Amino acid sequence: MVAMTQLPPLPGLGFKPEHFAAIRAARAPVGFFEVHAENYMGAGGLPHAQLSALRADYALSIHGVGLSIGGQRGLSVDHLQRLRRLCDRYEPESFSEHLAWSSHGADYLNDLLPLPYTPETLDLVCDHVDQVQEALGRRMLLENPATYVLFEQSSIPETEFLTEIARRTGCGLLLDVNNVFVSCTNHRTDAYGYLAAFPLDLVGEIHLGGHDAEDLPSGPLLIDSHGRAVADPVWQLYAHVIGRAGPLPSLVEWDNDLPDWAILASEAERAGAILAAGGAHGRAVA
């Protein structure tokens, strides 16, 4: 497997075409941009023109949402080939996907759906991660999900499940701190306890994003909506992670109800300030 180049331990932003002109007008306060792989699988035109221009100036993370790694056995060979072509074309510093499923049969459901954590699904996900890494010829990062339900059949804690996948396949992990906060709030568990069990030494990238909230009789139900600013408790969790692990590439995701570029850039600057403070401590001290 090709040795993985690294994203810089700096803030990053999800790239949206609406912001292209602003990004070109002045150097963005980021070390990298991230794009969703499936938005760049057409043959040509504006998406590739913009991504080529961006890629020339910034490090790049390609983030897949359509592989359905937690789905039925056998990933789509067509989709893996398209990913391979995309990675070959842009040579991103990172490729990542989700611990989730999004296809059933031939149908694509366009959502990141949850799976039970069992010995069977552990074997399945490991086989799929192996398949991805072999097809792409590179190490991938696997992201922890935001979930709204639990499964009676789950027998392995999520942190242990992810650690074991990384151990068996050699993949890295993408730690979505907002997802940790959303899931732990939803399941009435402690986010700091989750992070204490999370193998931070395997984390190649952090995600931050905004969430929405609904009310249930037992308390809040948080929805991973990516449609607003990162919430304060998520920033606190993030600062805790950086304090322990040292600076890591840190992406702010904002996919819906897009704000002006200045607001997005200020979110990246907020992450940058925490990274700078974390750099004073660093991994060696943590």
Place this chain on the structure above:
Amino acid sequence: MAVLSHDTFLTGFDGGLRGGPLPPGVTARIPAEAARRFDVYRNNVAVSLTEALASRFPVIRRLVGDEFFRAMARVFAEAHRPQSPVLAEWGDSFPDFLAGFPPLANWPYMADVARIEYARGVAFHAADAEPLDPQLLTGADPETLILHLHPSLQVLASDHAAVSIWQQNQPGAQASPLPAAPETALILRDRAHEVPVHSIGPGDVAMLAAIQSGATLVASAEAGLAADPAHQAQALLVHLMQAGAIVMRRGHLP
């Protein structure tokens, strides 16, 4: 609980997404809340597909209104789920769905407007091709010259004034009386990567078809004249050149 194979789990969960019972094993810290929580997934799938369709067919949404579009999109998405994670490829069956959707029976132009919108998406993502340097044309012999058109170029005939309807439903466009005659759309990605839609006459249609079939420039212009004795081949060529739609064929100079 009894061991549930992953395939059985996925089928049960998907059944729940489609409105079936709560899948076996789905629970929550307070189990009575499981159904309400599962609804988040059901809603996410429906809303995300509706939004994907709306972004692909903005004029249809404008014509039928948000509420109607949302309801219709749910019906469509349930019957025609995407077959690939590349959502730009989704919606090719939407025009035919509209043509057969009983509540739209009195709006027969709807399907053709949707065909224009789908074709624009195809054009937006079509392969790149380098525009031909006009200098290369000046010395060429039109009797033998064969032109190559940009891969994004599409011609769509309608039985309705579908092009005018599309144009009048662009942001900021003014409404004006619709032409009575049917229209044919020329859809083409320009040098700025935009995809305008133009109405073209029978001469343009015939000349473009001839060029695309590999006829020489002279033969293509004659095909245009045969379809419309007043056809201006020069005007079409100027339009194509300005849009960058006459392109280099790989490894070939005229």
